[in-house]
Amino acid sequence: MTGVSAEQVELGDLALPESTPLGGVVLVHDVWGLYDHFRELARRLASAGYATLAIDLYRRTPGLQIAEPGAFMRELSDPDVLGDVQAGVDFLRPYGRVAVLGFCMGGMYALLAGAWVRDVAASVVFYGILSHSHGLLHAPDGLDLAKKPRVPLDAARDVTCPVLAFYGDHDVYVPLTDIDALRAQLTASAQPFAVHLVAGAGHAFMNETRPAAYRPEDARRAWQEMLTFLREHLVR
Numbered sequence: 001m002t003g004v005s006a007e008q009v010e011l012g013d014l015a016l017p018e019s020t021p022l023g024g025v026v027l028v029h030d031v032w033g034l035y036d037h038f039r040e041l042a043r044r045l046a047s048a049g050y051a052t053l054a055i056d057l058y059r060r061t062p063g064l065q066i067a068e069p070g071a072f073m074r075e076l077s078d079p080d081v082l083g084d085v086q087a088g089v090d091f092l093r094p095y096g097r098v099a100v101l102g103f104c105m106g107g108m109y110a111l112l113a114g115a116w117v118r119d120v121a122a123s124v125v126f127y128g129i130l131s132h133s134h135g136l137l138h139a140p141d142g143l144d145l146a147k148k149p150r151v152p153l154d155a156a157r158d159v160t161c162p163v164l165a166f167y168g169d170h171d172v173y174v175p176l177t178d179i180d181a182l183r184a185q186l187t188a189s190a191q192p193f194a195v196h197l198v199a200g201a202g203h204a205f206m207n208e209t210r211p212a213a214y215r216p217e218d219a220r221r222a223w224q225e226m227l228t229f230l231r232e233h234l235v236r
Contacts, residue, residue, distance in 0.1 A: 003017060003018045003019075003046075003047055004016065004017060004018070004043050004046040004047050005018065005046075006039070006042075006043060006046075009053070009091075010059075011053060011055050011056065011059070011084070011087060011088055011091060012034060012053055012054050012055040012056035012059065012088075013034065013039050013042060013053070013054040013056070014042075014051070014052070014053050014054075015039075015042040015043045015045065015046035015051075015052045015054070016046055016051050016052075017046050017047065017048075017049050017050070017051070019049065021049060021050055021051040021095040021096060022048075022049040022050055022096065022230075022231070022234060022235045023050055023051070023095060023096040023097045023098065023099070023121070023230070023234030023235060024050060024051045024052070024053070024089075024092030024093070024095040024096060024097070024098040024099070024234075025042075025045050025050045025051070025052045025053070025092070025098070025099050025100075025101050025230070026052075026053050026055055026085055026088035026089055026092060026098065026099070026100045026101070026113075027041060027042050027045070027052055027053065027054045027055065027101050027102070027106075028055055028057070028085065028100065028101065028102035028103070028105075028106030028107075028109050028110055029054065029055070029056075029057065029102075029103065029105075029106050030103050030104035030105050030106055030204075030207075031066065031069040031072060031073055031104060031105040032066065032069075033056070033057070033058050033064070033066075034054055034055070034056040034057075034058070035209075036209075037207055037208065037209045038054050038103075039054055041054070042054040044223075045101075048227055048230075050095075050230065050234070051092055051095035051096075053088050053091060053092055055084060055085065055088045057081055057084055069105075069136065070135075070136040070137070073105055073129075073136055073137060074136075074137055074139055074143060074147075074148070075144075075147065076105075076147065077146070077147045078109075078112060078147060078148055078149065078150070079146075079147075079149065081109055082109065082112060082113060082116050082117055085100060085109060085113045085117050086117045086118065088100075089113075089117055089118070089119055089120060090119075093119060096234060096235075096236070097121035097122075097233070097234040097235075097236065098119060098120065098121055098234075099120070099121055099122040099123065099124060099230055099233065099234055100113040100114070100117065100120055100122075100123050100124070101123075101124040101126075101226075102124070102125065102126065102128060103126045103127065103128075103204075103206065103207070104126070104127055104128065104129065104173075104203065104204065105128075105129060106126075106128070107125040107126045107127055107128025107129070107165075108125075108128040108129040108130070108152050109128075110123050110124060110125050110128060111123060111125045111128050111130075111152050111155065111156060111159070111163070111165070112150065112152055112155050114155075114156075114159035114160065114161050114163055114191075115150075115155040115156070115157075115158040115159045115160065116150075116155065120160070120161050121161055121162075121233055121234055122161050122162050122163075122164070122229065122230065122233040122234060123159065123161055123162070123163045123164070124163075124164045124165075124226055124229065124230070125163065125164070125165035125166070126165075126166050126206055126222070127166065127167050127168065127171055127173070127174060127203050127204065127205070128152065128165070128174075129152065129173060129174065130151075130152045130153045130156075130174055130178040130179075130181070130182055131151065131152070131153055131174075131178050132148060132151045133151075134175070135173050135174070135175075136173055153178065153181050153182060153185055154185070156182055156185035156186050156189065157185040157186075157188045157189050158189065159186065159189045159191050159193075160191065161191060161233075162191055162192040162193060162229070162232075162233050163186055163189075163191060163192075163193040163194075163195075164193070164194050164196075164225070164226060164229045165182065165193070165194070165195045165196065166195075166196045166198060166206075166222050166225075167179050167195070167196070167197055167198065168197075168198045168200070168201030168202045168203060168205050168215075169197050169198065169199055169200070169201065170200060170201060170202040171201075171202055171203045172202065172203060173203050174203070176197075179195060179197060182195055183195050194229075196222070196225065198215070198218050198222070200215075201215050201218050205218055205219060205222075206219045206222065206223075
């Protein structure tokens with residue numbers, strides 16, 4: 001992509017615009033890790049002017065195999081992941097104000113980061129998991145509270161930055177009741193927010209590597225909405 005340089009750094013893959021960055025974005029991948037889809041999104045963000053770190057949450061466990069995503073996510077330590085996100089935000093601070101952007105599992109961490117991580121100027125959530133009481137994060141015998149100390153929906157009330165969120169109204173992992181509850185919690189936070197419900201879309205509608213889920217026109221509109229949001233909250 002013209003006007004963009006990319007390099008591997010300790011935390012993941014860094015994409016930089018050739019001109020002075022407008023700000024920084026920590027991009028958090030889904031449960032399957034940092035693969036080319038997310039590297040391409042990072043390059044697209046860099047092309048739009050943002051220093052973008054596509055963080056690799058699994059860099060300490062090369063060759064990791066995930067047999068069942070729900071079980072894997074339930075065992076992942078949220079404090080450890082958010083420590084990595086904090087390191088990513090700190091890394092990008094020299095480039096200006098920093099947003100956290102995530103998809104699915106990463107969207108959950110983008111929302112949690114808005115309530116947990118220092119110096120986050122904005123949070124962008126694409127179909128982030130919201131609940132522990134059903135779906136991928138539900139454990140009949142309960143979760144380990146050291147690893148999962150806060151339900152994302154509960155944390156939404158405590159965000160300290162503006163939030164932009166996108167969900168499909170046919171998402172099998174995030175029911176409409178969760179999305180309604182997210183709006184209520186963000187309203188209570190007193191932070192600016194927008195939660196967009198994409199008609200006819202399911203989970204992962206931004207992901208062109210999943211043809212059954214990908215919705216190109218919806219993805220284009222959401223991307224443009226996100227760029228407007230980032231410019232509003234990062235560019236000073």
